[in-house]
Amino acid sequence: MTEGRIDKECIDAFVRSQIYGITARVLSNHDSVLDRETLDDLQRITNETGDFQALENEVIQIQNTIDSISVSSRELNQEYTSLFLKGSAPPYECSYLPPSRLNQELADISGFYLAFGLQTNNDRQDHLVSEMEFMSFLCLKESIAQGNQKDEEAGICRDAQTKFLEDHLGRWIGVYQRLLSDKARLQIYPQLVGLVHKIVVLDASYLGINLDEITEVPEDEVEGLPGCGLGSNVVG
Secondary structure, eight states: OOHHHHHHHHHHHHHHHHHHHHHHHHHSSGGGGGOHHHHHHHHHHHHTOGGGGGGHHHHHHHHHHHHHOOOOHHHHHHHHIIIIISSSSOOBGGGGSOGGGHHHHHHHHHHHHHHTTEEESSSOTTBHHHHHHHHHHHHHHHHHHHHTTOHHHHHHHHHHHHHHIIIIIHHHHHHHHHHHHHHOSSSHHHHHHHHHHHHHHHHHHHHTOOOOOOOOOOSSOOOSOOOOOEEESSOO
16 A cells, blocks of 8 residues: 555545534534534535535535524524424434334444444433544544554454444434424524535445435334433543
């Protein structure tokens, strides 16, 4: 493998890590939506990156929406609570699967996390933010491995990204986006999840995989679901 190839793969993996990580942070709580600096960072990264430049216009539209809305932080909090915490549009993968598959899917997601020394922090494994943070972590691990010319470790991280998108995040994000768009009062959260959907679709194309969307959506969603976030018990 040539040095130029290593450098490109290292940079690409780092950029992908940043895109997943920043977007997850924006969705982690209602106050993060109002952090213009975070979205400016995301716009800069997408603008400078060929494979993900298509996302820049989406980020600009989100920035324009935030600039134009005349709602208070309290109103944003109410919308966030209604959509993400009270379950009108639950941000949990297993809410879009038959209940009989709940334990199996959660165990599979936990297996991915544990394989890399991670565990969720006071949350179920299948929260959107946790799954995005996991993809960010995998991309960062790949970037570090590429930078140190550890091809085998980089390959393990890339393989995990591919499988996780195919088996989990890439399967339900489209269904979730459509439900959120139907339930939301404010435009901002459907736009943000629409951005996540586009990130996932672009990343799947970058990784050379086809996504198979979930079709078995249960009528009754799980109630009383907890918050979000990943915690790590390893460094690096």
